[in-house]
Amino acid sequence: xxxxxxxxxxxxxxxxxxxxxxxxxxxxxxxxxxxxxxxxxxxxxxxxxxxxxxxxxxxxxxxxxxxxxxxxxxxxxxxxxxxxxxxxxxxxxxxxxxxxxxxxxxxxxxxxxxxxxxxxxxxxxxxxxxxxxxxxxxxxxxxxxxxxxxxxxxxxxxxxxxxxxxxxxxxxxxxxxxxxxxxxxxxxxxxxxxxxxxxxxxxxxxxxxxxxxxxxxxxxxxxxxxxxxxxxxxxxxxxxxxxxxxxxxxxxxxxxx
Ligand SMILES: C[S@@+](CC[C@H](N)C(=O)[O-])C[C@H]1O[C@@H](n2cnc3c(N)ncnc32)[C@H](O)[C@@H]1O
Numbered sequence: 347x348x349x350x351x352x353x354x355x356x357x358x359x360x361x362x363x364x365x366x367x368x369x370x371x372x373x374x375x376x377x378x379x380x381x382x383x384x385x386x387x388x389x390x391x392x393x394x395x396x397x398x399x400x401x402x403x404x405x406x407x408x409x410x411x412x413x414x415x416x417x418x419x420x421x422x423x424x425x426x427x428x429x430x431x432x433x434x435x436x437x438x439x440x441x442x443x444x445x446x447x448x449x450x451x452x453x454x455x456x457x458x459x460x461x462x463x464x465x466x467x468x469x470x471x472x473x474x475x476x477x478x479x480x481x482x483x484x485x486x487x488x489x490x491x492x493x494x495x496x497x498x499x500x501x502x503x504x505x506x507x508x509x510x511x512x513x514x515x516x517x518x519x520x521x522x523x524x525x526x527x528x529x530x531x532x533x534x535x536x537x538x539x540x541x542x543x544x545x546x547x548x549x550x551x552x553x554x555x556x557x558x559x560x561x562x563x564x565x566x567x568x569x570x571x572x573x574x575x576x577x578x579x580x581x582x583x584x585x586x587x588x589x590x591x592x593x594x595x596x597x598x599x600x601x602x603x
Contacts (some may be wrong), residue, residue, distance in 0.1 A: 388538025
């Protein structure tokens with residue numbers, strides 16, 4: 347579905363959340379590209395959103411391809427990285443052929459998959475577009491962060507000249523399900539458009555994620571504690587996000603350690 351309201355959400359997402367997150371992610375990606383060099387230059391960004399990771403890879407001389415389920419998000423990505431290949435599609439059934447040297451899926455996009463089977467299907471899709479020397483970089487929220495941050499009574503707010511977002515979150519521990527009620531507005535083409543959306547996320551433990559990776563033929567080479575907003579000291583959580591570096595299982599840990 348494509349409507350002005352979705353355009354407004356994509357615009358406000360980019361301004362209020364995406365760019366802030368990517369400032370921290372950029373530093374880590376720089377480090378990982380240095381730590382795991384390759385002469386190949388094909389990059390795939392899954393759930394690419396507004397194209398921030400593709401813009402970064404492009405600036406480093408890579409050829410990015412992006413997949414996202416949201417057409418308004420892809421339209422912003424198109425403006426940001428005009429020469430990227432962009433595909434509207436679902437990461438649970440990747441509509442791609444070919445192989446990519448580095449694959450990313452950032453900003454806890456995989457937490458949007460609410461069933462373990464969907465996570466396995468996404469990982470299988472990734473395995474299907476990897477060569478023996480490809481690597482997959484992704485982050486997911488540490489499960490401790492849901493009761494600590496998503497369970498907070500206070501909503502997150504962001505105000506700019508052309509947008510306002512208020513995100514009220516709740517967490518249902520037994521179902522491991524988090525809900526975000528997103529309200530606000532953004533100015534699109536001179537008109538203020540109302541935003542009213544609901545987003546769901548599922549908490550996965552590191553063990554569940556590693557199990558799903560194994561089922562898909564992937565193995566973690568490194569798992570990094572990632573705290574993009576330096577908030578780990580303020581919350582009772584082991585870490586904020588888990589950032590995985592994964593390889594196809596046939597090579598796995600041994601080749602890269
Ligand atoms: C939190 S945003 C992250 C966007 C981008 N990776 C970034 O770092 O800014 C989550 C993105 O996942 C996309 N998404 C959620 N579920 C998806 C699915 N099943 N298939 C493809 N994209 C999906 C949304 O449209 C949205 O663009």
